[in-house]
Amino acid sequence: MTHTARRIGRSLALVLPVVMVLSGTLAVTMVPWADNSSSRILTASAEDVSVPAKPRAPQEVLRDKLLGELRAGQQPGDVLMHLQQEVDRRPSLAGHCAGIARALGRAAVEAYGPTKAQSYARPVCDTSYASGVASMG
Incomplete structure (x- = not known):
């Protein structure tokens, strides 16, 4: 008991x-x-x-980082160079390079206007940056 x-x-x-x-x-x-x-x-x-936090895709993190650099006053040419360096360092980002470059082109137009933004064009991801500039201009 x-x-x-x-x-x-x-x-x-x-x-x-x-x-x-x-x-x-x-x-x-x-x-x-x-x-x-x-x-x-x-x-x-x-x-x-x-609820676990959703992990962000590497290309989203990179895009947001580069857009932040551009908005913080870095020259678009320098930001495009950083994009190229990241794609060279991590080839898995190559498929997203064009989309990121277009987003940078649109953001550069907002910051500098279409003519000045176009002057920063670099051969990164073919002509995607210029395409982003043209879509806003």
Whole structure:
């Protein structure tokens, strides 16, 4: 009899804290007197923790980095050189080079205008940069 009582006691000792923590967490996020916006934030943040972040593709990371360089004031010719260096270093990016160069061309037009942006054209990814400039000009 005492053996069964010990087993039940140990089971409760393991399960009870988990149940109390979970019910306490739910109670905190569902209290009726809490501001709705803050309780939604708590609930949303609890849900976001269980969802893994989507990894970004290397070409997206590179495009965003190069566009950031361009917007930070680097000359488009230098940014195009960085694109060529990255493609040379990581040949798997070659298939995305044209799209990145077009995006750089469009961003250069926004920053410098079509005539000046075209003056920075380099033979990177064929004529993709110039194509991006022409599409905006």
